[in-house]
Amino acid sequence: MNRSLRQARFDDGGALDEAGRDRAPAAAGSLPPAARVVVSPGVRCRETAGALGLQGAEAAELAGLDVGRRGGRTLDEVAVAEPEAMGRWLTDPSCAPHGGESVRDACVRVGRRLDALRETDGRARLVPPMDAPGTGVGF
Template identity: 45%
Template sequence: MHLRVTLLTAGRSSSLLDVRFEDARPLDSAGWHEVQHAVPGLARLAAAQLRYCSPSRRCRETGDLLGLSPIAQPALRDCDMGRWRGRTLQEIAAREPRAVDTWLADPRSAPHGGESLLAFISRVGGWLDTRPMDGDDEWVVAVAEPSVVRAAVCYVLKSPPHSYWRIEAHPLTPLVITGRAGQWCLSVE
């Protein structure tokens, strides 16, 4: 039995333009139009047996505009950034330069009081590993935050956590993962 999981990065919001940590802003006007434009090419995703999304407003709106009617999954939420939530990296670096250096250098650290990068990657991987499979060739679609997609890539490839910083996840870009718990592969479709 194999499972196919398609992670679709949510449409853009202004938070993606100024890169605020764990920001729950909705799709902006440009993001809404981009999703509308992408509907014909992504309409096939509605055929998935299970359709989920990160619990953010941006992800839910993306899924709804695509006709997915996704179910919010708490395990697909953005990384818990504690007291840094809603701030930009530049703002935090100006106030807490040592804390930022520690956070970027050590994937086990959480100087912001939230979740470490390693814990975040493990949480997203745990979600992948616990997807239900009722038969052969099940298909799951999830609209997710860019950070969740990056964490999934690290988990699937069993790459060092520092590789997270070298992965780009652009809006409305699908990532296909196939396999089963602990035995995942990235797929090019």
Template identity: 40%
Template sequence: MIPTSLRLVAHGHTTALRRARFGGADDGLDEGGLRAALAQARTESGRRGHLRVDDACLSGPEAAATQTADAFGLLPTIEAALADCDYGDWTGRSFEEIAVEQPQALHEWMSIPDSAPHGGESVATVRDRVGRWLDGQRTRGQRIVAVAHPLVIRIAVVHALDLPIATYRQLDVEPLAIIRLTSQGGRWQLRLPAPRAG
């Protein structure tokens, strides 16, 4: 069986990410996020195993995800399963605001994966959605790039490695991080690149 190579790419910085706001990726990359994505695309082109324009590219529907793919010279197809979490009533509001106004609700959301006190999606719901998509990619036998919000990438890694769902809080995925997974049709394997010679 031809192996599947999946590169999970966290989209670049947005104003909402920098200000720790729930949602906001529809606003697109901020100026610094776009500059960083373009700079990384130039660096990435010289690396072994780099992203290639002929890779199948999927992205979440948010502007920040599609703009990141564009910056890398990829032609993304929108994949709804890669959408950021629906934060319901908290969308656009800062973590700090919610911590002051609804501390118990925030604690519940952060400590109970099935909770959705904001009226949107729970983390468990996002894992189910992203996990179904990820499971369907294992046998594709091609190189795939998936660009999404850093939270979606964290949850995808937790699912791929069959870790407890609460583990997503222990993963720190920076904007423009690239995580490589491979599969021979069975379980996903996390591939950590060797350091560049030089």
């Protein structure tokens, strides 16, 4: 958890908040072993991995959705400033009116990385972001 997620903001690359830093170590003991760990390059993902006691390779393909000029803004702020563009973005996964990437493109990017993990012997653990507020799309 970080400020962006807590406040329904488009991710601004911020660190874990206090609650996030407190919760992650508690989950560490409940994770089954993994043959491979892959971490998103995002700050909060690297911090989460560290708090879980996980060390792994960073994978640029697991980066959060590039939300362009919307980074750090709330859903409400964007809906008021750009109602038509926000409506298109929420209903068309191939749309990227914010100058970043579309949800569809992000899903393809992440999917390629997941497909590559099929080559892994044993369980793989991923520490990806969840940062597409209001969409139900998590990475």
